[in-house]
Amino acid sequence: MSGGLVALLDDIAALAKLAAASIDDVGAAAARASAKAAGVVVDDTAVTPRYVHGFTADRELPIIKRIALGSLRNKILFILPAAMLLSQFLPWALTPLLMVGGTYLCFEGAEKIWERLSHHSSGHEVPVATEGAGHEEAMVAGAIRTDFILSTEIMVIALNEVATEPFVRRLLVLVFVAFVITAGVYGVVALIVKMDDIGLALAERRSGLARAVGTGLVRAMPRILNTLAIVGTVAMLWVGGHILLVGADDLGWHAPYALVHHAEEAVLSATSLGGLGWLTNTLGSAVAGLVVGALVVAIIHLVRRTPK
Numbered sequence: 001m002s003g004g005l006v007a008l009l010d011d012i013a014a015l016a017k018l019a020a021a022s023i024d025d026v027g028a029a030a031a032r033a034s035a036k037a038a039g040v041v042v043d044d045t046a047v048t049p050r051y052v053h054g055f056t057a058d059r060e061l062p063i064i065k066r067i068a069l070g071s072l073r074n075k076i077l078f079i080l081p082a083a084m085l086l087s088q089f090l091p092w093a094l095t096p097l098l099m100v101g102g103t104y105l106c107f108e109g110a111e112k113i114w115e116r117l118s119h120h121s122s123g124h125e126v127p128v129a130t131e132g133a134g135h136e137e138a139m140v141a142g143a144i145r146t147d148f149i150l151s152t153e154i155m156v157i158a159l160n161e162v163a164t165e166p167f168v169r170r171l172l173v174l175v176f177v178a179f180v181i182t183a184g185v186y187g188v189v190a191l192i193v194k195m196d197d198i199g200l201a202l203a204e205r206r207s208g209l210a211r212a213v214g215t216g217l218v219r220a221m222p223r224i225l226n227t228l229a230i231v232g233t234v235a236m237l238w239v240g241g242h243i244l245l246v247g248a249d250d251l252g253w254h255a256p257y258a259l260v261h262h263a264e265e266a267v268l269s270a271t272s273l274g275g276l277g278w279l280t281n282t283l284g285s286a287v288a289g290l291v292v293g294a295l296v297v298a299i300i301h302l303v304r305r306t307p308k
Contacts, residue, residue, distance in 0.1 A: 049189055049192050049193050049225065052064060052139075052193055055136070055139075057197055059136065060193050060194065061190060061193075061194070063136065063139070063140060064186055064189055064190050064193065065186075066140050067140055067143045067144060067147065067186065068182055068183075068185075068186035070140065070143070070144035070147065071144065071147045071151055071182050071185075071186070072178065072179070072182045074144065074147060074148045074151045074152075075151050075154075075155060075178035075181075075182065076175070076178055078148075079148075079151055079152050079155045080155065080171075080174055080175070080178065083155050083156060083159045083174060084167075084170065084171060084174070086159075087159055087163055087170060088167065091163060094156070094159065094160055094163055095160075095247050095250050095251060096247070096251075097156060098156055098157070098160050098243055098247055099243060099244055099247040099248075101152065101153045101156055101157075101240075101243070102239070102240040102241070102242075102243030102244045102247065102289075103240065103244065103292060103293075103296065104149070104153070104240070105153065105236045105237075105239055105240030105243070105289070105293075106236070106237060106240035106241060106244070106289040106290070106292045106293030106296065107292075107293045107296040107297060107300075108236055108240075108293070109233045109234070109236035109237040109240065109289060109290070109293050110237070110289075110290055110292075110293025110294045110296065110297045111293070111297050112229075112233045112236075113233060113290070114294075114297055154177070154181055155174060155177065155178065157239075157243070158173065158174060158177040159174060161173075162174075192221075192224070192225070192228075195217055195221055195224075196217065196218055196221050198214070198217060199213075199214040199215070199216070199217030199218035199221070200214060200218060201214065202214025202217065203215050203218065234286060236289070237285075237286040237289035237290050237293065238282050238285050238286040238289060239285075239289075240289040240292070240293070241284075241285035241286055241287070241288035241289025241290070241292065242281075242282075242285035242288075242289075244256075244288060244289070244292060245257040245260060245284075245285060245288055256288060259284070260280075260281055260284035260285065260288070261281070263280050263281075263284055264277045264278075264280045264281045264284070265277075267280045
């Protein structure tokens with residue numbers, strides 16, 4: 001009896017170790033996939049606060065919560081099943097689809113730069129909130145629609161990182177990414193949106209230190225949002241350009257990626273600093289993204305100006 005119990009405990013221990021290893025593998029793959037989606041995540045974080053601009057303070061967090069739930073619904077109910085079916089039955093289509101998304105990211109990044117340089121708006125800016133019972137519904141619906149595009153990019157980028165993994169592991173990684181990215185993005189958005197309220201509350205305290213910190217927060221928020229928008233733009237160009245370089249290389253056009261890779265190796269050989277090598281690769285990807293994005297922006301503006 002004792003021998004059978006020991007054997008059973010050994011089996012349970014072995015299964016536990018196997019399960020732990022599987023969890024570690026899923027966690028590592030999910031972390032890798034989430035890191036690749038960084039550019040889209042930063043842009044999502046930069047865009048969303050504009051959707052609560054002009055609403056009263058008591059409606060800001062409820063609106064963000066509704067947008068977050070809509071984002072999670074986008075990922076789990078619509079994007080996830082489509083991504084899993086694609087990876088299972090049409091895996092060859094993943095690279096072209098990813099490159100389409102990469103081109104969109106490059107376009108978005110280049111268009112933001114064009115708007116800053118030309119002082120023109122593309123018409124995509126979120127309108128200031130106005131009075132009306134249905135306005136909050138319209139703003140939330142618009143935010144969720146915008147999120148659908150960004151969420152699709154996040155999920156496809158994540159899927160590409162684990163495309164060769166077994167079906168169940170792919171599914172677990174995508175579910176993990178969906179929940180963690182959504183919680184992370186909208187948690188940060190909530191903090192950003194309420195930061196000025198926190199600053200105002202601190203500024204009313206009796207403590208001189210609290211008042212100084214509060215005043216500093218209120219004054220810093222416009223700069224923080226502007227910096228976040230700039231970082232989001234650069235990240236979109238970097239991620240989009242890298243997707244296009246790697247995708248073109250996978251499809252047989254090796255020259256663009258080889259050029260960036262050789263530049264990275266040259267920097268590594270000259271400096272022996274891995275960080276500079278990574279920075280060179282990132283800069284090359286961003287430049288490629290800017291070139292592609294600028295071409296798309298030019299084509300779109302040309303089409304818009306063409307008389308019908």
